[in-house]
Amino acid sequence: MSVLRLERASRWYGNVVAVNDVTMTIGPGVTGLLGPNGAGKSTLIHMMSGFLAPSAGSVTLDGQPLWRNHEVYRRIGLVPEREALYDNLTGWRFVLANAQLHRLPDPEAAARRAIELVDMTSAQHRRVGTYSKGMKQRIKVATALVHDPAVLLLDEPFNGMDPRQRLHMMDLLRHLGEQGRTVLFSSHILEEVEQVASQIEVVVAGRHAASGDFREIRRLMADRPHQYVIRSSDDRRLAAALIADGSSSGVEVDTREGCLRVQAVDFQRFTWLVPQVARHAGVRLYEVSPTDESLESVFSYLVTS
Numbered sequence: 001m002s003v004l005r006l007e008r009a010s011r012w013y014g015n016v017v018a019v020n021d022v023t024m025t026i027g028p029g030v031t032g033l034l035g036p037n038g039a040g041k042s043t044l045i046h047m048m049s050g051f052l053a054p055s056a057g058s059v060t061l062d063g064q065p066l067w068r069n070h071e072v073y074r075r076i077g078l079v080p081e082r083e084a085l086y087d088n089l090t091g092w093r094f095v096l097a098n099a100q101l102h103r104l105p106d107p108e109a110a111a112r113r114a115i116e117l118v119d120m121t122s123a124q125h126r127r128v129g130t131y132s133k134g135m136k137q138r139i140k141v142a143t144a145l146v147h148d149p150a151v152l153l154l155d156e157p158f159n160g161m162d163p164r165q166r167l168h169m170m171d172l173l174r175h176l177g178e179q180g181r182t183v184l185f186s187s188h189i190l191e192e193v194e195q196v197a198s199q200i201e202v203v204v205a206g207r208h209a210a211s212g213d214f215r216e217i218r219r220l221m222a223d224r225p226h227q228y229v230i231r232s233s234d235d236r237r238l239a240a241a242l243i244a245d246g247s248s249s250g251v252e253v254d255t256r257e258g259c260l261r262v263q264a265v266d267f268q269r270f271t272w273l274v275p276q277v278a279r280h281a282g283v284r285l286y287e288v289s290p291t292d293e294s295l296e297s298v299f300s301y302l303v304t305s
């Protein structure tokens with residue numbers, strides 16, 4: 001059982017404060033690190049993996065400081081966001097090279113086990129350059145797992161994956177969490193995080209904004225107004241029907257963009273209601289999507305609450 005602990009940890013780059021006075025504890029199981037772009041997720045993960053020193057405060061694994069601590073590095077696996085793969089190597093060679101770098105007593109056995117764990121045995125002798133995005137991501141996880149670390153950190157592991165690859169990766173993370181490992185992954189998408197993480201830590205603008213299971217985080221977010229863009233076969237008629245219901249505080253018909261902009265006050269009721277109202281009014285829905293600014297405002301609400 002391994003526990004990562006950040007105690008009033010900050011990190012700045014010149015004048016930029018990337019992580020600001022963060023205290024959090026990450027235990028066994030799967031934790032999602034959720035936050036918008038630029039929130040400081042990568043910086044936090046790099047500090048947790050011992051690659052980056054905190055400018056202030058401390059980052060420890062089971063009480064041991066991580067920075068420049070080779071003993072502790074052995075217990076951590078990192079899957080970075082950027083592709084750091086050698087396209088000409090086979091998956092097998094790539095994972096084996098990592099096992100050798102770790103100077104494991106039986107690198108072949110370790111590579112075989114890690115490749116099996118990520119379900120890549122049948123493709124291990126193909127060149128990495130021929131792999132799909134999901135397969136590349138899994139082989140990266142195998143290299144991070146080759147020394148059987150108790151802690152696995154993944155930076156945006158679902159980026160660029162199609163839904164099937166995403167489900168496969170989610171199963172893998174769940175499985176690693178069930179084995180008792182401490183697994184932490186970052187994402188800017190709540191739906192992604194809540195499907196796999198039992199614990200969610202939210203960061204916004206370098207600060208620790210909220211912590212809890214997905215129900216608590218959902219509740220915090222649901223209490224805030226959400227902005228939606230709706231496209232339909234008759235925006236004016238739909239706007240009138242939505243105003244009559246009262247679950248939205250503002251409904252604006254944007255004739256230039258050809259859409260409706262809706263401020264939903266009761267998020268749960270709103271998402272349930274829109275299709276019903278549309279059906280009753282005889283309006284066909286083409287698109288209902290939250291705006292990015294809405295997501296940012298929900299996140300920033302969490303910081304100030």
Ligand SMILES: Nc1ncnc2c1ncn2[C@@H]1O[C@H](COP(=O)(O)OP(=O)(O)OP(=O)(O)O)[C@@H](O)[C@H]1O
Pocket residue numbers: 013016017018035036037038039040041042043044
């Ligand atoms: N090496 C660096 N030098 C200067 N500023 C940096 C450096 N690395 C990160 N930053 C800044 O620190 C802040 C946090 O960046 P970080 O990459 O940790 O966020 P993030 O949540 O991982 O975002 P993203 O998902 O976009 O990578 C950003 O404002 C970023 O521009």
